[in-house]
Amino acid sequence: MAGQEGKPNVLFLLPPGWDALSKALFGHQAFNSFLHGKDHYAPQQIDYFVGFRPPHGFLKSLPRLKAIFSLGAGVDGFLRDPEFPRHLPVVRFVDETLQREMAQYVTMHALIIHRQQRAFDAAQRESTWKQRMLARPSRDVRIGILGMGDIGAVTAERLLMFDFQVFGWSRSRKTVPDVTSFAGAEELPQFLASCDIMVCMLPLTPETENILDAKLFAGLPQGAWVMNVGRGGHCKEDDLLAALNSDHLGGAVLDVFQTEPLPADSPFWKHPKVTVTPHIAGITDPRNASAFVVDCVTRAQSGAPFKNVVDLTRGY
Ligand code: GLV
Numbered sequence: 293m294a295g296q297e298g299k300p301n302v303l304f305l306l307p308p309g310w311d312a313l314s315k316a317l318f319g320h321q322a323f324n325s326f327l328h329g330k331d332h333y334a335p336q337q338i339d340y341f342v343g344f345r346p347p348h349g350f351l352k353s354l355p356r357l358k359a360i361f362s363l364g365a366g367v368d369g370f371l372r373d374p375e376f377p378r379h380l381p382v383v384r385f386v387d388e389t390l391q392r393e394m395a396q397y398v399t400m401h402a403l404i405i406h407r408q409q410r411a412f413d414a415a416q417r418e419s420t421w422k423q424r425m426l427a428r429p430s431r432d433v434r435i436g437i438l439g440m441g442d443i444g445a446v447t448a449e450r451l452l453m454f455d456f457q458v459f460g461w462s463r464s465r466k467t468v469p470d471v472t473s474f475a476g477a478e479e480l481p482q483f484l485a486s487c488d489i490m491v492c493m494l495p496l497t498p499e500t501e502n503i504l505d506a507k508l509f510a511g512l513p514q515g516a517w518v519m520n521v522g523r524g525g526h527c528k529e530d531d532l533l534a535a536l537n538s539d540h541l542g543g544a545v546l547d548v549f550q551t552e553p554l555p556a557d558s559p560f561w562k563h564p565k566v567t568v569t570p571h572i573a574g575i576t577d578p579r580n581a582s583a584f585v586v587d588c589v590t591r592a593q594s595g596a597p598f599k600n601v602v603d604l605t606r607g608y
Pocket residue numbers: 363364365366367574576
């Protein structure tokens with residue numbers, strides 16, 4: 293295969309539109325780069341893999357692989373592969389830009405809900421001048437973040453700037469300034485009862501799969517909103533539709549779905565209480581991803597420990 297002797301060989305499986313990353317990295321002096329599906333590479337000579345959701349069984353076909361670098365914050369796309377090589381370190385992309393953009397998405401939609409912007413959009417479509425009062429001031433709106441990790445903490449900070457009350461729930465208790473923290477299964481009901489808007493930011497693991505189900509929705513106050521920016525696999529979509537249609541839930545903002553792209557016949561597209569976005573709440577910035585890959589390869593080559601290695605038993 294092409295490539296210089298002595299340098300590690302890095303195989304990239306890049307999502308469409310990732311030219312900026314390939315431009316920044318191909319020809320990098322620290323390693324030889326190969327693009328899966330385009331370049332000719334010898335699987336037995338690949339040292340590192342960079343990607344997001346490789347086809348199942350693919351990583352097993354790289355016998356010399358030493359580490360995997362995830363281009364996404366969530367690594368469920370790797371761990372769901374039944375043949376995933378579990379002895380290898382997986383390094384998660386933890387990035388300030390990604391954290392801030394996720395926080396921005398959640399804050400924007402929290403404000404749209406709070407300021408009833410959907411009703412004003414509907415009135416504009418009818419050329420109707422119709423003033424409405426705020427249901428309550430933002431300091432009385434309770435927003436619960438289900439999954440208080442690095443992204444949840446930045447999101448909480450941004451929501452607090454708009455005077456919302458912020459609650460967090462996670463597996464183990466987290467300390468985030470001015471955020472009431474709930475932890476573990478036993479405190480989940482109390483957390484849910486405190487949410488006017490509940491935002492799912494969990495990693496997808498066997499424990500959190502389908503967590504957004506009829507029982508969870510029933511535990512939210514009447515009229516609560518649900519925002520899912522985690523993974524489609526967190527949500528039982530039929531249960532969500534039932535909770536919306538029964539008027540128990542006020543509405544939903546959905547960025548992730550069981551099937552992506554969201555099929556054209558999904559009832560979510562046209563549902564009057566649902567906002568759909570195409571998995572864009574947090575987009576990995578190719579420039580930051582380039583720096584991440586270079587850092588990972590440099591660490592691996594010099595024997596320095598990786599940052600943000602996934603705990604495979606926890607799944608994040
Ligand atoms: C996107 O969904 C990510 O995991 O970064």
